[in-house]
Amino acid sequence: QTKNDSMPPVPENLLKPMEIPARELFGPGPSNMTLPIQDSASRSLLGHLHPEFIKIMSDAREGLQYVFKTQSAYTFAVSGTGHAGMEAAVLNLLERGEKILALKTGIWGQRCANLAKRLDLQVQTVEAVEGNAVPFDEVKKAIESFKPQVLFVCQGESSTGVCQPIDGLGELCHQNNCLLLVDTVASLGGTEFDMDAWGVDCVYSATQKVLNAPPGLAPISFSQRAMDKIKTRKTPVASWYFDALELGNYWGADEGPKRYHHTAPISTVYTLRTALAEIAKEGIDAVIARHRKNSEIVYGELEAINLKPFVEKKEWRLPCLTTISVPDGVDAAEVQKEMMAQGIEIAGGLGPTAGRIWRIGTFGANSNEEKIRHVIKKLGEIVQTKRSRL
Numbered sequence: 001q002t003k004n005d006s007m008p009p010v011p012e013n014l015l016k017p018m019e020i021p022a023r024e025l026f027g028p029g030p031s032n033m034t035l036p037i038q039d040s041a042s043r044s045l046l047g048h049l050h051p052e053f054i055k056i057m058s059d060a061r062e063g064l065q066y067v068f069k070t071q072s073a074y075t076f077a078v079s080g081t082g083h084a085g086m087e088a089a090v091l092n093l094l095e096r097g098e099k100i101l102a103l104k105t106g107i108w109g110q111r112c113a114n115l116a117k118r119l120d121l122q123v124q125t126v127e128a129v130e131g132n133a134v135p136f137d138e139v140k141k142a143i144e145s146f147k148p149q150v151l152f153v154c155q156g157e158s159s160t161g162v163c164q165p166i167d168g169l170g171e172l173c174h175q176n177n178c179l180l181l182v183d184t185v186a187s188l189g190g191t192e193f194d195m196d197a198w199g200v201d202c203v204y205s206a207t208q209k210v211l212n213a214p215p216g217l218a219p220i221s222f223s224q225r226a227m228d229k230i231k232t233r234k235t236p237v238a239s240w241y242f243d244a245l246e247l248g249n250y251w252g253a254d255e256g257p258k259r260y261h262h263t264a265p266i267s268t269v270y271t272l273r274t275a276l277a278e279i280a281k282e283g284i285d286a287v288i289a290r291h292r293k294n295s296e297i298v299y300g301e302l303e304a305i306n307l308k309p310f311v312e313k314k315e316w317r318l319p320c321l322t323t324i325s326v327p328d329g330v331d332a333a334e335v336q337k338e339m340m341a342q343g344i345e346i347a348g349g350l351g352p353t354a355g356r357i358w359r360i361g362t363f364g365a366n367s368n369e370e371k372i373r374h375v376i377k378k379l380g381e382i383v384q385t386k387r388s389r390l
């Protein structure tokens with residue numbers, strides 16, 4: 001056999017146009033891009049150390065400080081999706097053998113525990129009753145007995161729609177020599193978050209939810225307390241790519257001359273800057289208030305079509321992502337499929353909630369009264385046809 005005989009054939013599929021249907025993305029992410037964000041993705045590339053690009057990074061950093069509500073210099077974006085934010089946080093904040101306590105209100109606390117085990121950390125979890133947040137007293141008891149170096153909390157649990165209250169946890173952690181780490185991938189901009197006022201030591205998010213940008217960057221911020229720990233580690237962070245000091249230098253968080261660390265995903269940084277500019281124009285508090293107001297419309301519309309919210313306690317509902325109990329006898333996946341056939345994505349459950357709930361994300365520009373009424377009207381029509389067959 002000659003070398004050429006073993007060559008794979010020319011991939012015929014690549015010679016045809018790529019098919020991308022128009023779709024209203026009302027699942028748990030990604031959400032739809034706005035036109036300015038989409039346009040910014042197609043602008044010319046710059047070099048990753050060109051002064052004009054460094055200025056764009058610096059603008060984005062300021063925007064992230066504004067949305068996280070922090071003065072912390074170590075505020076930037078990790079190249080990678082939300083998981084990259086989680087990995088960067090855990091890798092930097094902890095050294096091998098140290099302890100992390102993870103609150104479990106769905107799958108994300110479990111994912112963090114899984115990662116921590118791979119990194120040879122000691123892990124404990126506190127599990128909420130399904131559809132509920134973990135009560136403060138249970139967190140306090142677990143911190144006082146386990147004595148972790150880090151508490152992991154997912155603010156917006158996208159698999160259940162639970163919003164875990166954060167206020168008060170910073171104080172509790174600091175009284176117990178513990179750092180507070182918060183996942184805001186599904187919640188940043190969609191509900192209140194105040195890094196400095198709440199004493200959060202590390203927070204990460206992602207670009208493809210409320211920010212309406214493509215997936216690919218994980219905004220992150222480290223407090224002074226977190227940086228003090230990172231700077232006095234006994235062992236170097238076991239990752240070059242996620243090292244907060246190296247990333248911080250590249251993003252301009254320290255005073256030193258900028259070093260090449262990696263090639264930033266240039267176009268994705270453009271989209272992040274554009275997304276943050278849109279939030280700055282509307283005002284972060286106005287964005288949060290809009291999500292809160294529109295979530296009332298979601299619940300009102302659901303009640304009108306006789307669908308029940310999965311999270312019973314109103315104060316534990318995540319305003320930008322609504323979970324709905326699937327009525328008995330209705331096939332959740334079939335309804336999702338029929339919605340998709342009409343160009344609308346809504347999602348089913350994830351992990352233990354699979355088949356039992358629907359998840360409707362109303363992120364950023366999709367948190368819009370008209371769009372919400374349209375999506376829930378369609379859902380109501382489809383569910384009605386299923387019910388009438390029961």
Ligand code: PMP
Pocket residue numbers: 028029081082083084108154156157158183184185186206215
């Ligand atoms: N945390 C939460 C709360 C999420 O909803 C997600 C994504 N659905 C992630 C982390 C992981 O983000 P990614 O898929 O962007 O890696």
